[in-house]
Amino acid sequence: MSERIKKHERARVHMDNSVKLAMLGRISIATQLDEGHRVAIRRHNEEVDRNRHILSKIIDAVKFCGAFELALRGHDESEASENPGIFLGLIDLMASIDRELEVHLENATVFKGTSKTVQNELLDCMLSVLRDRILEEVKQSDYIAIQADETTDICTHCQLVLVLRYIDGHNNIQERFFEFIALPNATADTISTALLERLSTILPAGQEGKLIAQAYDGAAVMRGATGGVQRKVQDVYGCAYYVHCYAHQLNLIMQQATSHIPKIGQFFSDVGGFSTFFSKSFKRTAVLDEVVAHRLPGASTTRWNFHSRAVNTVYEHKDELVKCFQTIRDRGDFDAISKREAGGCMRMLEDEVFCFILALFHKIMPHVDMLFNHLQKRNIDSVFIAGIIQRFTHSIQAIR
Numbered sequence: 568m569s570e571r572i573k574k575h576e577r578a579r580v581h582m583d584n585s586v587k588l589a590m591l592g593r594i595s596i597a598t599q600l601d602e603g604h605r606v607a608i609r610r611h612n613e614e615v616d617r618n619r620h621i622l623s624k625i626i627d628a629v630k631f632c633g634a635f636e637l638a639l640r641g642h643d644e645s646e647a648s649e650n651p652g653i654f655l656g657l658i659d660l661m662a663s664i665d666r667e668l669e670v671h672l673e674n675a676t677v678f679k680g681t682s683k684t685v686q687n688e689l690l691d692c693m694l695s696v697l698r699d700r701i702l703e704e705v706k707q708s709d710y711i712a713i714q715a716d717e718t719t720d721i722c723t724h725c726q727l728v729l730v731l732r733y734i735d736g737h738n739n740i741q742e743r744f745f746e747f748i749a750l751p752n753a754t755a756d757t758i759s760t761a762l763l764e765r766l767s768t769i770l771p772a773g774q775e776g777k778l779i780a781q782a783y784d785g786a787a788v789m790r791g792a793t794g795g796v797q798r799k800v801q802d803v804y805g806c807a808y809y810v811h812c813y814a815h816q817l818n819l820i821m822q823q824a825t826s827h828i829p830k831i832g833q834f835f836s837d838v839g840g841f842s843t844f845f846s847k848s849f850k851r852t853a854v855l856d857e858v859v860a861h862r863l864p865g866a867s868t869t870r871w872n873f874h875s876r877a878v879n880t881v882y883e884h885k886d887e888l889v890k891c892f893q894t895i896r897d898r899g900d901f902d903a904i905s906k907r908e909a910g911g912c913m914r915m916l917e918d919e920v921f922c923f924i925l926a927l928f929h930k931i932m933p934h935v936d937m938l939f940n941h942l943q944k945r946n947i948d949s950v951f952i953a954g955i956i957q958r959f960t961h962s963i964q965a966i967r
Contacts, residue, residue: 621671625680628657629689639686655681701731701743705769708733712780715762717753725750727761740946755788759799778804784815813942813952821935834924837915838877844908851895851905858891859884875932882929889916934962
């Protein structure tokens with residue numbers, strides 16, 4: 568027994584167990600299982616890195632669609648669809664050059680990351696981050712102004728667009744789109760209530776004097792001196808003076824100035840009729856492409872610069888347009904209505920009064936466009952406006 572005990576004490580197994588018994592309770596479980604613990608941590612970190620990589624690609628696809636104003640979802644997003652939408656198309660494209668993303672899409676069972684719910688949640692997260700950033704900049708700014716306009720979206724839902732204008736910490740003028748505000752209707756009470764609710768979150772109590780301007784269009788609902796939106800906002804924010812959009816004023820002035828001269832009003836109606844003539848028939852458009860090799864822009868009742876594009880195009884391609892209308896009138900494969908309208912357009916382009924007005928506005932339009940573009944700039948002020956209006960006036964007087 569004594570010999571066997573001594574032999575056992577010298578055995579490696581006994582010595583290892585004696586050491587472990589002596590150390591029992593003195594070293595943490597994590598240390599004793601050090602290698603297994605390290606392996607588990609490493610695998611966990613690898614999984615986290617892989618998930619972050621996958622999520623970053625999905626976020627990049629959402630950001631791409633947002634940056635270029637593209638719809639994320641398609642009409643049919645099933646696996647058999649030939650056109651599942653831009654977002655899923657981008658994901659498939661990235662998967663073709665990213666092995667990890669490809670494996671994830673093939674094997675994922677719990678979180679794939681391509682559902683419409685995930686897309687909406689990512690968009691909401693981006694919106695939250697951007698709003699917090701904007702609010703932080705507004706908080707550091709001494710003064711802010713708001714720009715708002717009521718509009719109807721493609722689904723005919725009434726909504727209010729809110730833009731914040733301020734000077735950031737680097738002394739740069741910023742104009743930040745803040746949000747779309749859903750409206751049940753477009754009355755002054757509804758719009759002002761929605762605006763005041765948002766402003767109360769942007770400017771805490773005691774900072775009412777920070778809002779120094781409010782800019783809208785010239786609609787009676789917005790500019791009304793007693794019951795308009797600007798009056799209701801100024802009742803709460805006393806320093807928020809109303810400014811009518813300069814570019815919008817220019818549009819109104821040009822429209823009113825020309826509409827009081829019957830021949831000028833008829834001229835712009837006729838110019839708009841050229842594009843309408845060709846838009847009604849692909850056959851007419853084919854002749855236009857063949858003879859003129861240039862499409863005619865349509866006119867607009869709200870934006871003056873669209874009139875400018877139409878006038879310049881007709882002036883620069885007048886001879887080609889005459890030839891185009893003559894071709895349509897003389898060819899035998901056009902119906903009587905097309906021939907009659909083409910003949911009328913051709914006689915119009917040969918009319919002395921029409922040609923005189925066309926040449927006149929071809930000279931005026933570049934100055935109007937230049938003024939319009941200046942008025943759309945972000946960093947304008949009253950001194951700058953006075954200077955460019957004076958130059959515009961001198962230019963028009965020289966043409967006169």
